Amino acid sequence: xxxxxxxxxxxxxxxxxxxxxxxxxxxxxxxxxxxxxxxxxxxxxxxxxxxxxxxxxxxxxxxxxxxxxxxxxxxxxxxxxxxxxxxxxxxxxxxxxxxxxxxxxxxxxxxxxxxxxxxxxxxxxxxxxxxxxxxxxxxxxxxxxxxxxxxxxxxxxxxxxxxxxxxxxxxxxxxxxxxxxxxxxxxxxxxxxxxxxxxxxxxxxxxxxxxxxxxxxxxxxxxxxxxxxxxxxxxxxxxxxxxxxxxxxxxxxxxxxxxxxxxxxxxxxxx
Amino acid sequence: xxxxxxxxxxxxxxxxxxxxxxxxxxxxxxxxxxxxxxxxxxxxxxxxxxxxxxxxxxxxxxxxxxxxxxxxxxxxxxxxxxxxxxxxxxxxxxxxxxxxxxxxxxxxxxxxxxxxxxxxxxxxxxxxxxxxxxxxxxxxxxxxxxxxxxxxxxxxxxxxxxxxxxxxxxxxxxxxxxxxxxxxxxxxxxxxxxxxxxxxxxxxxxxxxxxxxxxxxxxxxxxxxxxxxxxxxxxxxxxxxxxxxxxxxxxxxxxxxxxxxxxxxxxxxxxxxxxxxxxxxxxxxxxxxxxxxxxxxxxxxxxxxxxxxxxxxxxxxxxxxxxxxxxxxxxxxxxxxxxxxxxxxxxxxxxxxxxxxxxxxxxxxxxxxxxxxxxxxxxxxxxxxxxxxxxxxxxxxxxxxxxx
Numbered sequence: 021x022x023x024x025x026x027x028x029x030x031x032x033x034x035x036x037x038x039x040x041x042x043x044x045x046x047x048x049x050x051x052x053x054x055x056x057x058x059x060x061x062x063x064x065x066x067x068x069x070x071x072x073x074x075x076x077x078x079x080x081x082x083x084x085x086x087x088x089x090x091x092x093x094x095x096x097x098x099x100x101x102x103x104x105x106x107x108x109x110x111x112x113x114x115x116x117x118x119x120x121x122x123x124x125x126x127x128x129x130x131x132x133x134x135x136x137x138x139x140x141x142x143x144x145x146x147x148x149x150x151x152x153x154x155x156x157x158x159x160x161x162x163x164x165x166x167x168x169x170x171x172x173x174x175x176x177x178x179x180x181x182x183x184x185x186x187x188x189x190x191x192x193x194x195x196x197x198x199x200x201x202x203x204x205x206x207x208x209x210x211x212x213x214x215x216x217x218x219x220x221x222x223x224x225x226x227x228x229x230x231x232x233x234x235x236x237x238x239x240x241x242x243x244x245x246x247x248x249x250x251x252x253x254x255x256x257x258x259x260x261x262x263x264x265x266x267x268x269x270x271x272x273x274x275x276x277x278x279x280x281x282x283x284x285x286x287x288x289x290x291x
Numbered sequence: 292x293x294x295x296x297x298x299x300x301x302x303x304x305x306x307x308x309x310x311x312x313x314x315x316x317x318x319x320x321x322x323x324x325x326x327x328x329x330x331x332x333x334x335x336x337x338x339x340x341x342x343x344x345x346x347x348x349x350x351x352x353x354x355x356x357x358x359x360x361x362x363x364x365x366x367x368x369x370x371x372x373x374x375x376x377x378x379x380x381x382x383x384x385x386x387x388x389x390x391x392x393x394x395x396x397x398x399x400x401x402x403x404x405x406x407x408x409x410x411x412x413x414x415x416x417x418x419x420x421x422x423x424x425x426x427x428x429x430x431x432x433x434x435x436x437x438x439x440x441x442x443x444x445x446x447x448x449x450x451x452x453x454x455x456x457x458x459x460x461x462x463x464x465x466x467x468x469x470x471x472x473x474x475x476x477x478x479x480x481x482x483x484x485x486x487x488x489x490x491x492x493x494x495x496x497x498x499x500x501x502x503x504x505x506x507x508x509x510x511x512x513x514x515x516x517x518x519x520x521x522x523x524x525x526x527x528x529x530x531x532x533x534x535x536x537x538x539x540x541x542x543x544x545x546x547x548x549x550x551x552x553x554x555x556x557x558x559x560x561x562x563x564x565x566x567x568x569x570x571x572x573x574x575x576x577x578x579x580x581x582x583x584x585x586x587x588x589x590x591x592x593x594x595x596x597x598x599x600x601x602x603x604x605x606x607x608x609x610x611x612x613x614x615x616x617x618x619x620x621x622x623x624x625x626x627x628x629x630x631x632x633x634x635x636x637x638x639x640x641x642x643x644x645x646x647x648x649x650x651x652x653x654x655x656x657x658x659x660x661x662x663x664x665x666x667x668x669x670x671x672x673x674x675x676x677x678x679x680x681x682x683x684x685x686x687x688x689x690x691x692x693x694x695x
Contacts, residue, residue, distance in 0.1 A: 037413035041406070044402065045402075116414075
């Protein structure tokens with residue numbers, strides 16, 4: 021039960037089997053099958069587009085706002101899915117944990133990897149959208165995978181932390197539902213950050229301390245280009261503030277590893 | 292692995308306590324108090340399940356662990372399997388260990404037999420290559436060659452158990468931990484399992500630790516056994532002695548303070564007021580019919596009209612089917628017995644009992660259900676070897692019982 025052997029042969033096999041199983045089972049007995057994992061964000065996008073872009077004229081005058089909206093929704097969707105499924109990965113398998121001893125963290129990782137594969141499929145659609153919308157990818161697009169990696173890392177840290185926490189306190193699931201709902205509105209996904217700046221610059225600055233908001237804006241800027249996207253760099257005069265979101269990510273990663281390691285030995289009894 | 296001095300597994304001074312949370316506060320006031328009181332009043336009770344347990348299992352042994360429900364044997368098994376961590380003490384294992392606390396762990400009904408084999412294998416810690424090497428043996432032992440591409444949900448329960456059991460025995464681990472999984476499948480499969488256990492008993496490199504209620508299995512396979520009760524080792528050693536001690540444990544824990552002891556012999560418990568008693572109990576079992584003959588005798592000087600008889604069928608002292616005369620139209624309102632009279636009864640039903648050691652408990656009450664006049668536990672002991680039926684006993688399929 022050591023984090024150093026995450027990629028031992030045995031664990032890789034188990035991880036592979038769990039991820040594959042999850043994928044096989046996910047859209048069992050549905051006619052459209054895997055297509056649903058693409059259709060879901062597209063429908064959400066269609067609704068958001070009609071309400072906010074078409075009627076409320078959010079993002080008017082901002083080039084490529086539609087594909088950026090889709091990208092934001094897809095990244096956000098991954099974050100919610102990974103944290104929620106990761107959080108439930110231990111408690112949902114209490115029965116299994118009481119029957120056999122295997123590395124518990126594999127359950128959390130497999131849940132988040134399933135979400136990540138889903139994200140990859142969704143991103144294919146996003147890229148097609150961007151090409152149709154005439155987005156001219158620059159060299160910064162090469163940095164996008166790093167943003168994805170950071171996003172995955174942050175989601176994984178939260179998943180680990182919540183997974184361990186929810187073993188004892190099931191309430192965390194309900195609390196997280198509320199927080200994530202609030203965070204959705206506090207993140208510039210369906211509205212451009214410029215709207216907030218126009219209203220109050222400090223409010224915009226506070227929003228951009230949120231790691232998810234930072235990563236979504238970074239990702240957009242990397243793909244669509246700097247010009248239509250306001251990133252954190254442009255918002256803060258003092259570079260110290262730029263570090264805060266990343267510090268939050270590191271802090272959660274450390275907290276998650278420490279807490280999960282401390283608690284995992286008793287998951288079988290308590291989950 | 293040769294550094295082991297013949298010890299496959301050692302458990303040293305292991306204790307385990309569970310925290311049992313209080314689900315309910317007895318009242319609003321105490322709920323408030325326990326919130327306000329915070330650290331002083333904890334929301335759980337401690338229950339010590341294992342108390343300073345120490346024992347060793349040598350390489351090549353077939354070691355049996357027996358004990359009543361709640362004695363702590365399952366917890367012990369989980370500690371040995373690394374599923375739980377002990378509060379204190381140490382569990383040391385030499386060699387590879389595969390636990391089968393339950394057959395088919397992680398089996399998913401929506402996956403095919405093949406997919407389940409690999410998933411189960413991965414959970415047990417085998418690589419894909421190792422599983423590929425074992426795969427054919429697993430399938431042929433389970434006799435499921437034609438079904439591996441079908442979803443598990445389309446398997447019969449017997450087929451599922453066979454597949455799971457095959458994976459278990461093909462694991463080829465140095466130490467195998469089995470929890471009550473000996474009796475699976477039909478007659479032919481049972482024979483194969485028996486052959487496997489015989490071979491593993493002879494194999495001096497393999498160690499088996501078996502937790503069971505079945506004293507027959509302990510006598511048949513175990514080279515050594517241990518009885519635990521209330522988290523402590525009662526005796527350890529010869530399987531025969533241990534199984535006798537286990538049976539003797541079932542000396543009555545009477546719930547009816549008025550009841551007299553009617554005498555215990557051969558591990559049989561008998562109690563009740565003695566107003567009405569069973570006599571001359573005899574059973575005959577043929578391929579098609581099970582028959583139980585007995586007399587019921589009124590020992591008092593008054594007529595009793597509210598007699599109700601009950602019968603329980605048990606496997607390994609767990610009740611798998613029970614019935615009483617209140618559910619039989621003719622006796623619904625009670626059985627009448629005149630003062631000091633005796634009446635003969637015959638109970639018959641179609642023999643659907645599979646291959647199992649059965650015991651039958653009988654009771655009779657004089658007031659339709661609560662005042663026990665005679666309780667015999669067990670009244671009858673017999674082994675059923677019925678080729679036609681699976682030992683997985685189906686209660687729903689129990690045939691109509693006729694009493695005359």
